Amino acid sequence: xxxxxxxxxxxxxxxxxxxxxxxxxxxxxxxxxxxxxxxxxxxxxxxxxxxxxxxxxxxxxxxxxxxxxxxxxxxxxxxxxxxxxxxxxxxxxxxxxxxxxxxxxxxxxxxxxxxxxxxxxxxxxxxxxxxxxxxxxxxxxxxxxxxxxxxxxxxxxxxxxxxxxxxxxxxxxxxxxxxxxxxxxxxxxxxxxxxxxxxxxxxxxxxxxxxxxxxxxxxxxxxxxxxxxxxxxxxxxxxxxxxxxxxxxxxxxxxxxxxxxxxxxxxxxxxxxxxxxxxxxxxxxxxxxxxxxxxxxxxxxxxxxxxxxxxxxxxxxxxxxxxx
Amino acid sequence: xxxxxxxxxxxxxxxxxxxxxxxxxxxxxxxxxxxxxxxxxxxxxxxxxxxxxxxxxxxxxxxxxxxxxxxxxxxxxxxxxxxxxxxxxxxxxxxxxxxxxxxxxxxxxxxxxxxxxxxxxxxxxxxxxxxxxxxxxxxxxxxxxxxxxxxxxxxxxxxxxxxxxxxxxxxxxxxxxxxxxxxxxxxxxxxxxxxxxxxxxxxxxxxxxxxxxxxxxxxxxxxxxxxxxxxxxxxxxxxxxxxxxxxxxxxxxxxxxxxxxxxxxxxxxxxxxxxxxxxxxxxxxxxxxxxxxxxxxxxxxxxxxxxxxxxxxxxxxxxxxxxx
Numbered sequence: 001x002x003x004x005x006x007x008x009x010x011x012x013x014x015x016x017x018x019x020x021x022x023x024x025x026x027x028x029x030x031x032x033x034x035x036x037x038x039x040x041x042x043x044x045x046x047x048x049x050x051x052x053x054x055x056x057x058x059x060x061x062x063x064x065x066x067x068x069x070x071x072x073x074x075x076x077x078x079x080x081x082x083x084x085x086x087x088x089x090x091x092x093x094x095x096x097x098x099x100x101x102x103x104x105x106x107x108x109x110x111x112x113x114x115x116x117x118x119x120x121x122x123x124x125x126x127x128x129x130x131x132x133x134x135x136x137x138x139x140x141x142x143x144x145x146x147x148x149x150x151x152x153x154x155x156x157x158x159x160x161x162x163x164x165x166x167x168x169x170x171x172x173x174x175x176x177x178x179x180x181x182x183x184x185x186x187x188x189x190x191x192x193x194x195x196x197x198x199x200x201x202x203x204x205x206x207x208x209x210x211x212x213x214x215x216x217x218x219x220x221x222x223x224x225x226x227x228x229x230x231x232x233x234x235x236x237x238x239x240x241x242x243x244x245x246x247x248x249x250x251x252x253x254x255x256x257x258x259x260x261x262x263x264x265x266x267x268x269x270x271x272x273x274x275x276x277x278x279x280x281x282x283x284x285x286x287x288x289x290x291x292x293x294x295x296x297x298x299x300x301x302x303x304x305x306x307x308x309x310x311x312x313x314x315x316x317x318x319x320x321x322x323x324x
Numbered sequence: 325x326x327x328x329x330x331x332x333x334x335x336x337x338x339x340x341x342x343x344x345x346x347x348x349x350x351x352x353x354x355x356x357x358x359x360x361x362x363x364x365x366x367x368x369x370x371x372x373x374x375x376x377x378x379x380x381x382x383x384x385x386x387x388x389x390x391x392x393x394x395x396x397x398x399x400x401x402x403x404x405x406x407x408x409x410x411x412x413x414x415x416x417x418x419x420x421x422x423x424x425x426x427x428x429x430x431x432x433x434x435x436x437x438x439x440x441x442x443x444x445x446x447x448x449x450x451x452x453x454x455x456x457x458x459x460x461x462x463x464x465x466x467x468x469x470x471x472x473x474x475x476x477x478x479x480x481x482x483x484x485x486x487x488x489x490x491x492x493x494x495x496x497x498x499x500x501x502x503x504x505x506x507x508x509x510x511x512x513x514x515x516x517x518x519x520x521x522x523x524x525x526x527x528x529x530x531x532x533x534x535x536x537x538x539x540x541x542x543x544x545x546x547x548x549x550x551x552x553x554x555x556x557x558x559x560x561x562x563x564x565x566x567x568x569x570x571x572x573x574x575x576x577x578x579x580x581x582x583x584x585x586x587x588x589x590x591x592x593x594x595x596x597x598x599x600x601x602x603x604x605x606x607x608x609x610x611x612x613x614x615x616x617x618x619x620x621x622x623x624x625x626x627x628x629x630x631x632x633x634x635x636x637x638x639x640x641x642x643x644x645x646x647x648x
Contacts, residue, residue: 082445160513164538165549168506180493189484191586214488221491 018087019117019323021075022316024095024126025054025068028225030143031313032071034086037324043273043317047073047081051127055105057095063091064106072114086269089115090320092126092312105139123159130306130315131276138269138303140260142288143279144228148259150267159260165224171256173281175246180234181227183244184210188196191229194301195244200233205321220274230279235285256282261299274305283310332460342371342411343441345399346640348450349378349392349417357393358403358410361648367641371405373398380543381419388417389432396438400566409490413439414644416636417452426489431639441647446481447636448473454639455600455631462593462627464584466605466612467530468552470496472583474591482590485583489548497552497605500572504558505551507536507568519568554606559609577615579608585623596628607634 018037020043028193030051035043051070053059059067068091075084080291089109096102102120109118127139128151135259140146145164146169165174183203186192188210198210221228236246264273274294282289296302309315341360344367348355356373359367375394377383383391392415400407413433420426426444433442449516451463452475462478464470471486489498508525509515512534522534529540544550561569588597599620606613620626633639 113489131624160515161509163509163535166538166541166551167502168509170506181487185485185487185492189583189586190590191484191582211487214490217490227490258515259513262513310531322494 007099008041010237013199014130016170019081019088020086020317020320020324021072021089021092022313022320023068023071023089023091023315024071024123024311024316025064025071025091025096026143027055027058029095030067030071031311032055032068032075033260033311033317034075034081035317035321037087037321041321042314043321045317047077047079049076049078054093055095056101057094057098057322061101061104064095064105068093068105068108069112072112072215073276085113086115086121086320087311088117088320088323090119090121090126090316090323091209092121092123092316094123096120097122114266115320119319119323121319122149122151124151124157126315127276127278127309128274129318130312131278131309132305133273134274137276138260138263139275139278139309140263140282141279141283142277143170143224144173144281145169146175146254146256146259146279146281148263150263150269150273152267152269156267158263160263160266166320171252171254172260172279173231173280175255176234176252176281177227177230179251180230181213181243183248184213187244192244194239196237196242197244198235200237201230204230204233206224231281231285235287237288249291253288256288256292257295257299260296260303261292261301264301264303269301275300275306276297276309277306278309278312283308340612343405343408344581344641345396345410346450346637346644346648347392347413347417347641348605348635348637349395349415349420349616350446350467351377351379351382351418353575354378354391355635356392356399357398357635357637357641358405359645360412361645366638367644367645369641370401371404373400374527378417379419379420380417380425385425385428385567387608388419388429392417392429392432396436409437410439410644412441412443412644412647414443414450414640414647416445416447416640417558418447419495420444422427438533439644440469442599442607442642445640445643446473446475447645449482449484450474450608450636450639451600452598452639453642454636455602455633456629461598461600462584462587462591463602463605463633464579464580464587464606466496466601466606468497468549469493470499470580470583470603470605472580472587474587474593476591476593478589482587484587495578495583495605496557496603499579500547500558500576501551501554502577502604503572504554504569505537507572508537511568516568520561520564520566521558521568524561525554528554528557549631550609555605556609559611559634562611573615574613577612577619580612580616581619581623584620584627585625588625591623593625595626597625599627599630600602600633602636603635607632 034047051067070276150158360369375391448463474482
């Protein structure tokens with residue numbers, strides 16, 4: 001790590017401008033971005049760091065704190081600067097909905113002096129700040145899990161979905177993977193006709209017989225992530241015209257649209273509310289997103305401008321800039 | 325344990341008649357029954373023993389063997405006799421479809437000399453022997469998991485379902501429990517209207533908020549069994565006319581009927597094939613069974629005589645009697 005000297009920076013610019021820090025922590029990875037706040041919007045990113053999971057409920061608090069520290073250190077390294085307290089930090093960490101966890105993470109942030117001003121926001125607030133001009137509306141998140149969260153202009157929150165992998169997370173990567181395996185099982189049994197999902201699944205797990213998939217899942221480090229990793233196979237098969245894959249993508253889109261619309265209704269939004277989409281599944285799969293947008297357009301309570309927020313950490317930076 | 329003296333037995337009867345042993349081992353419990361074979365059919369049961377799980381894949385081989393031994397000892401104790409090798413033993417143990425496991429269990433049975441003649445049969449063969457006169461047909465098993473197995477008169481086997489809880493076991497107790505929690509989540513979110521399943525679930529887990537159910541499941545000894553234990557709540561709510569519960573039971577019946585009919589088609593059975601139902605869910609819930617039988621009657625390939633086989637161990641005894 002070679003810190004840049006102030007003299008190396010463009011004159012009268014970044015070296016003197018306040019540095020802010022955004023952190024987006026999830027069950028799979030943690031992103032920490034540094035930015036400088038100039039006269040222009042949005043903040044200019046000067047360093048990006050990433051590390052493993054920092055959801056304290058999933059990874060445990062010590063691991064979560066280690067990964068938060070590693071992501072922040074990596075961001076400073078990427079910026080080519082010596083770490084110092086940022087002017088403001090906004091953190092959105094999954095699992096910090098629980099008050100005791102939020103407090104523990106904030107305590108850590110203050111002890112580590114990652115910033116003069118440290119704040120924790122809900123995941124959805126980060127998504128809305130990243131994806132909408134308004135900062136209110138519906139955030140629909142579909143990654144390994146799924147949930148929709150509405151935030152009203154007054155700051156009231158309405159949640160739909162997000163019940164977890166055991167019996168919820170409809171339309172998520174985990175759900176799509178599980179339903180793919182169910183479709184393969186149906187095809188193998190002769191309950192349904194053949195599907196391209198079967199050879200795709202066998203090749204993915206490098207197994208010869210479909211019934212060996214349970215052993216392959218059981219030996220995965222995380223069964224849940226192993227299931228979610230199948231979602232791109234379904235998207236590819238749907239794009240190739242496979243009937244079972246298309247049915248599955250249609251159903252995922254229907255369930256995700258229902259999450260968004262129910263949330264908008266709970267929040268008493270009017271038609272045309274802002275909608276921000278986040279999470280690897282909905283941001284990564286055109287096959288799913290096209291179907292979702294078509295469903296939403298036909299819904300009783302359709303959104304207005306719909307944007308992608310693949311990096312909710314950008315929202316954390318925008319919120320941090322507002323705190324200065 | 326006070327063994328009965330031969331003199332205490334009815335003259336010319338059980339004391340001299342050959343004793344046979346049937347064992348039905350599953351992922352939850354093991355049943356071992358002793359019977360004497362007289363001139364009449366079926367064999368007369370003289371002792372019943374039970375113990376914990378003996379599916380070696382689920383419980384591990386040492387535990388499985390311990391439970392098999394405990395169930396056999398308890399059966400002799402119940403019969404009031406000193407344990408001795410039976411004339412014949414037939415065992416149906418879940419997980420013994422794997423050749424190495426079947427061999428390990430048979431080795432144990434021979435070393436322990438539980439009988440002069442020891443044999444392992446498929447679960448479905450035990451169900452068919454217990455539930456049908458013919459010994460062939462379709463066995464539909466719906467307990468914690470679900471599967472249908474067809475056995476032709478020539479002994480060929482056709483399996484449908486039985487893919488396990490991760491993405492299969494449609495219509496099983498686990499599946500019904502999972503779908504119940506999904507229905508509660510939908511109702512709590514406002515995605516669907518209210519259902520009696522919500523208060524039933526809260527009372528069952530003794531929690532105040534539906535979102536606490538994940539913590540309750542995570543603290544259960546077996547999440548899978550905790551989920552399956554919800555099935556009777558759904559049956560009760562369906563009987564009470566709750567719309568969500570009735571939809572769920574209808575769907576479970578549809579999926580189970582599909583398993584049976586697909587199996588009959590794979591086995592190339594004609595209409596009117598024998599069907600035996602086994603497992604706690606289908607034997608225990610009239611709400612489910614009535615729906616299932618109605619579906620089957622309307623199916624393209626309807627079964628003929630349909631019987632309940634709540635104790636597949638009876639089938640093991642019948643098969644053991646045939647080995648003498």
